[in-house]
Amino acid sequence: MTRDFDQFPDDENGNVLWQMAEDGDDLTEAHEIEFSIAFQTEEQAQKCALYLLKEEQKISLFEDEEADTVEWIITIYVYMEPEYSDIVDLEEWFTKIATQYGGEYDGWGCMAYVYEDEDWENEVKS
Template identity: 75%
Template structure:
């Protein structure tokens, strides 16, 4: 099957969605997509987390020391069909929110379920 560049544009998001499609993932089914915002300041992370909760978003907040630099990571869980335009819209919204609280939008990812002869799970981070 040739790639439909209107559905799967030639950028990071389009490439990940195309790869998911090529791997057999059903993009017409809802997935729990995880969007991340990173902070160097705990107070700003907590303020942003409260803002997102007030916006009725499902989130988690944790401290990450793995990179040698302490960061606070907010993960926003959105249950949605992984459509390119919707992902781009949410990325823009989360980037705006991240900037408002001196954080940095850090991408999205989701578990993909591929059903072949054997059930397999793959993780697609962007």
């Protein structure tokens, strides 16, 4: 498969989406994409979480005790087709919100949905 740089631009997001496509992930199917915002204090994270809930976002909030310093992480779950321009738009929005509440946007990720034909046939037969 040849990379279409209009669909998969040569930047971090384009590279991740291209790798997903190369790995056989069907990018025309909706995925639950997780966007993260990190905060130094629980109070900042709670204020941001409340704002996101009022914006009807599905979120989780937890304390990351494994980080070098204590951090509070908000994960925003967006069910969507992983399309480059939509991801960029959401990153810009979450970056603005993070800044507004004293946090830092920390990226996105999602589970890959890759089925080998043989695996699919076995799963269907089960």
